[in-house]
Amino acid sequence: MIQKEKYIYLYTHCRTTRGESRSIIYDLEKEGYDFIPNSLHEIINRFNGYPIDEILMNFETDEKKIILGYFEFLIDKGFCFLSKNKIPITNTTEKYEYAEEILNCIIDVNKDSNHDFYKISTEINDIGIPYIQLRFFDKVTSDYLIGVLKKFHNTQCRHIELIVPYTISLDNKIENVLEINSRLQSVIYHSCKEEKVRRYGKGEIYYYKSVITDESHCGKNDPLFFTMNKRFHDLSIYANTCLFKKISIDKEGNIKNCPSLTSNFGNISTVSLSRALMKSEFKELWYINKEQVEICKTCEFRNICTDCRAYRESESLYSKPSKCNYNPITMKWGKVGD
Ligand code: SF4
Numbered sequence: 001m002i003q004k005e006k007y008i009y010l011y012t013h014c015r016t017t018r019g020e021s022r023s024i025i026y027d028l029e030k031e032g033y034d035f036i037p038n039s040l041h042e043i044i045n046r047f048n049g050y051p052i053d054e055i056l057m058n059f060e061t062d063e064k065k066i067i068l069g070y071f072e073f074l075i076d077k078g079f080c081f082l083s084k085n086k087i088p089i090t091n092t093t094e095k096y097e098y099a100e101e102i103l104n105c106i107i108d109v110n111k112d113s114n115h116d117f118y119k120i121s122t123e124i125n126d127i128g129i130p131y132i133q134l135r136f137f138d139k140v141t142s143d144y145l146i147g148v149l150k151k152f153h154n155t156q157c158r159h160i161e162l163i164v165p166y167t168i169s170l171d172n173k174i175e176n177v178l179e180i181n182s183r184l185q186s187v188i189y190h191s192c193k194e195e196k197v198r199r200y201g202k203g204e205i206y207y208y209k210s211v212i213t214d215e216s217h218c219g220k221n222d223p224l225f226f227t228m229n230k231r232f233h234d235l236s237i238y239a240n241t242c243l244f245k246k247i248s249i250d251k252e253g254n255i256k257n258c259p260s261l262t263s264n265f266g267n268i269s270t271v272s273l274s275r276a277l278m279k280s281e282f283k284e285l286w287y288i289n290k291e292q293v294e295i296c297k298t299c300e301f302r303n304i305c306t307d308c309r310a311y312r313e314s315e316s317l318y319s320k321p322s323k324c325n326y327n328p329i330t331m332k333w334g335k336v337g338d
């Protein structure tokens with residue numbers, strides 16, 4: 001039984017996003033969400049921090065029971081709490097100041113790539129990029145990977161992730177690869193026969209069946225890829241959740257925002273990453289957020305969904321990601337190509 005004299009509050013780590021046909025309420029700490037009607041989204045945003053009995057005064061008699069049911073649901077699910085005291089509410093959505101000039105770097109490699117990894121790692125170190133993802137499209141040996149990782153030994157990067165085709169011979173020696181560089185924290189195998197995850201020391205090894213032959217595998221939008229944490233949520237409000245402070249080197253050595261985009265800012269064999277970054281156009285896509293993207297701006301998932309600007313439904317820079325088949329009006333996921 002709800003004590004109606006108490007004040008109701010949305011927990012600091014919970015948020016709601018209104019969509020065209022329904023809203024979503026999520027917990028950025030527990031990484032869970034529930035769907036709610038748009039009317040409840042309005043109530044939460046209008047009456048957060050009000051006493052229940054004062055809120056009920058705004059509704060007709062037959063509506064009061066529904067509103068109390070809503071509040072029971074919100075408290076039961078851990079999205080809201082009651083307090084006998086009035087608490088000042090502060091807006092906890094932050095515009096993070098990132099000290100890093102670039103936050104992450106993708107480097108693509110196939111059998112024809114001719115990357116000078118020593119030069120690349122030196123430039124990554126000069127910029128101070130903390131996260132590197134190396135994506136290999138063709139089979140490689142453990143010795144080759146060890147040689148590449150050794151180049152990143154004395155850099156400032158904090159986290160390296162490998163995406164690499166599965167082979168039995170590589171998997172037999174993957175522990176040697178993981179041990180060569182303490183910053184290597186995850187290995188993602190593609191082209192596997194079965195899907196599983198296993199831990200090794202501080203690292204994790206993921207086995208996926210999907211076959212990745214080039215950069216076009218990227219950009220899929222699906223609930224599996226939703227990200228629920230405060231930093232991502234807050235970033236989604238003012239910047240692009242994929243391309244903000246990202247730099248990439250495609251399999252041919254071209255410096256890009258992401259390997260799937262067509263614009264390139266010179267080849268790493270002749271242009272430094274720092275020089276590419278100085279071009280004003282390099283940062284153009286960084287601030288396209290979901291509120292500006294057609295269809296996505298009406299979608300309840302827009303603050304937890306990665307925004308792909310490479311694969312789009314039309315030439316417009318603001319069109320919906322083409323690898324998403326969600327319809328915010330019908331609230332249905334379609335099949336790829338629908
Ligand atoms: S913009 Fe799209 S294709 Fe490029 S890295 Fe992001 S999700 Fe992948």
Ligand code: SF4
Pocket residue numbers: 221290295296299300301302305306320321324325326327328
């Ligand atoms: S419509 Fe846009 S915001 Fe919604 S799930 Fe698809 S890509 Fe994400």
